[in-house]
Amino acid sequence: MQRHLLAINAGSSSIKFQLFRADGSGPDARLERRLVGQLDGIGSHPRLVIRDGAAAMLVDRGFATGEVASVEAAQEIVADWLSASATPLDAIGHRVVHGGADFTGPVPIDTAILARIAALTPLAPLHQPKNLAPIHSWVRRRPDLPQVASFDTAFHRSHGALADRFAIPEALYAEGVRRYGFHGLSYEFIAGRLREAAPSLASGRVIVAHLGNGCSLCALKDGRSIDSSMSFTALDGVAMGTRPGSLDPGVVLYLMREKGMDAARLERFLYHECGLKGMSGISNDLRVLEKSDDPQARLALDFFVHRIGKELGALTAVLGGLDALVFTAGIGENAADIRARIVAMSAWAGLAIDPAKNAARRMDISAPEAKARTLVLPTDEERMIARHMLAVLGG
Ligand code: ADP
Numbered sequence: 001m002q003r004h005l006l007a008i009n010a011g012s013s014s015i016k017f018q019l020f021r022a023d024g025s026g027p028d029a030r031l032e033r034r035l036v037g038q039l040d041g042i043g044s045h046p047r048l049v050i051r052d053g054a055a056a057m058l059v060d061r062g063f064a065t066g067e068v069a070s071v072e073a074a075q076e077i078v079a080d081w082l083s084a085s086a087t088p089l090d091a092i093g094h095r096v097v098h099g100g101a102d103f104t105g106p107v108p109i110d111t112a113i114l115a116r117i118a119a120l121t122p123l124a125p126l127h128q129p130k131n132l133a134p135i136h137s138w139v140r141r142r143p144d145l146p147q148v149a150s151f152d153t154a155f156h157r158s159h160g161a162l163a164d165r166f167a168i169p170e171a172l173y174a175e176g177v178r179r180y181g182f183h184g185l186s187y188e189f190i191a192g193r194l195r196e197a198a199p200s201l202a203s204g205r206v207i208v209a210h211l212g213n214g215c216s217l218c219a220l221k222d223g224r225s226i227d228s229s230m231s232f233t234a235l236d237g238v239a240m241g242t243r244p245g246s247l248d249p250g251v252v253l254y255l256m257r258e259k260g261m262d263a264a265r266l267e268r269f270l271y272h273e274c275g276l277k278g279m280s281g282i283s284n285d286l287r288v289l290e291k292s293d294d295p296q297a298r299l300a301l302d303f304f305v306h307r308i309g310k311e312l313g314a315l316t317a318v319l320g321g322l323d324a325l326v327f328t329a330g331i332g333e334n335a336a337d338i339r340a341r342i343v344a345m346s347a348w349a350g351l352a353i354d355p356a357k358n359a360a361r362r363m364d365i366s367a368p369e370a371k372a373r374t375l376v377l378p379t380d381e382e383r384m385i386a387r388h389m390l391a392v393l394g395g
Helices: 071-084 111-119 128-141 154-158 170-174 184-197 249-259 263-272 275-280 286-291 295-319 329-334 336-345 355-359 381-393
Strands: 002-010 015-023 030-040 047-052 057-062 091-096 147-151 205-211 215-221 224-228 324-328 373-376
Touching (some): 002 128, 002 381, 015 071, 030 381, 184 215, 184 224, 184 381, 205 329, 275 286, 275 295, 329 336
Parallel strands (some): 002 091, 091 147
Antiparallel strands (some): 030 047, 047 057
16 A cells, blocks of 8 residues: 655744655555655744655755745745646645643644644644644645644653643642643654664653754653643743743743733743854854854854753653663764763763764763763654554545
8 A cells, every 4th residue: 555645744934744655555665755844934934845755865955034034924835836746646744733631642633633733822822833734734725634633741641740830839740830841753763763773761761852953862761751941831841942941930030021022022031042043142053053163152162962961861760770862863973073072971870972972973982981872863843743644544
């Protein structure tokens, strides 16, 4: 049985997508990548890049800012291209950032599910509407196609009662103020890769560091998420490109009282003006900061490493020890110096890397004497969505 599965990952300023050809059904189906594309820079410098499965460029086109001012507009451009190129489609899967307390895995989309996803918008007001836009668009365009929602929170629903709570009155927990955790598609993919690549580690105590524009850490025990640095929103935990990570809530009160910031202003501040960008005053892009000799750039990088090392210590305590650390996503996969610095700070946990293996980005970059392993595994959230589609749609 052969099917073409389109996986869509709509973020705050980009839409990424991959088309897979699935041969067979169920978990053993082979997924061959046929297309990989993204329209990023939405609202600033929009650019559409599409490559085929062999990485040959099919489209590389820039747009004027106003031509692609929103995720909705980007979705229409991508969908128009797929229609015009007569790309075969049998099902569409979507990353949905928030699945609340109830969605513990992917689900087929129908009117009732759409209403439940929309009802979770107050928990992710910036992101949920952007995930819903492509779903509505494809339901309109191709009502004949099955669609599947894959939630970023679902993988973390295995958290126990303590990892799921803040120390606030229980009534707020009951209405949904919980430590959900995010980047679940990435962590589920990495847990699967570990089972293939290092089965003995996969059944142990592992911390995965997903370091991209958004950054978080996840503690895996026997392949299941038991705790994570992100919580109620994707603001918590370590510092990120433009988000501060954990912040004393008193800082927010100060900004409200002394700076007159309202909710909308605070939201912009916390999501877009802090992190590496805010601290350095230069850029949210790690590559730019690594090239800079500005002391503020160095301070931002030092803080980034320090905060991850500290979180790694906390999650190691929750796991009761550490068998392996896995780096993934844009920074985790590519920034050898950042990996080396995080591991150096975590030598107490038995981590040590081999500089040559680290520079060459081998899968296992551990030093021979290391008591806990350090791995680099590329993540693939769109492939995880495709696997979810196969699981949900069956044969
Ligand atoms: P997103 O969260 O949007 O998916 P990515 O996983 O692509 O983001 O990660 C983006 C981050 O990865 C940026 O900070 C970028 O600077 C960093 N990055 C990408 N390539 C490299 C590289 N070769 N060296 C260092 N950092 C890199």
